[in-house]
Amino acid sequence: MKYLHYLIACQEQDLEAMKIILASDAKLTIISKDGSEFKGDYHHLIHSLGDYFSTECVWDFDVLHRAERRHEELVVIKATRENVTTQKSGAYLWLLTFDTNKIDHYLKRVYVEVINPLKAE
Numbered sequence: 001m002k003y004l005h006y007l008i009a010c011q012e013q014d015l016e017a018m019k020i021i022l023a024s025d026a027k028l029t030i031i032s033k034d035g036s037e038f039k040g041d042y043h044h045l046i047h048s049l050g051d052y053f054s055t056e057c058v059w060d061f062d063v064l065h066r067a068e069r070r071h072e073e074l075v076v077i078k079a080t081r082e083n084v085t086t087q088k089s090g091a092y093l094w095l096l097t098f099d100t101n102k103i104d105h106y107l108k109r110v111y112v113e114v115i116n117p118l119k120a121e
Contacts, residue, residue: 090118
């Protein structure tokens with residue numbers, strides 16, 4: 001259940017933990033609310049997470065589905081985050097792919113569908 005480490009790092013807004021969790025060849029795909037698509041890599045993920053973590057937020061997660069495929073764990077999560085100061089919230093659907101053979105650097109792919117952005121993202 002490697003995804004728990006990822007969720008805890010989000011809740012704690014711990015960018016250093018994310019650097020240990022993310023694979024150096026990690027892939028990122030974000031589909032914005034308007035349908036536009038962004039693709040990135042490890043560096044984009046770290047930059048995006050740094051932006052998210054720069055504002056104090058409360059995160060909440062609903063694990064919708066988990067599946068195993070060979071040496072991978074796939075997890076579908078509905079994530080919400082609320083800005084502590086403004087109390088505005090955003091909602092996202094994530095598909096995360098983890099390599100179950102690795103101890104560190106095991107998050108391989110992050111796919112995000114933006115349902116309701118917290119801010120202009």
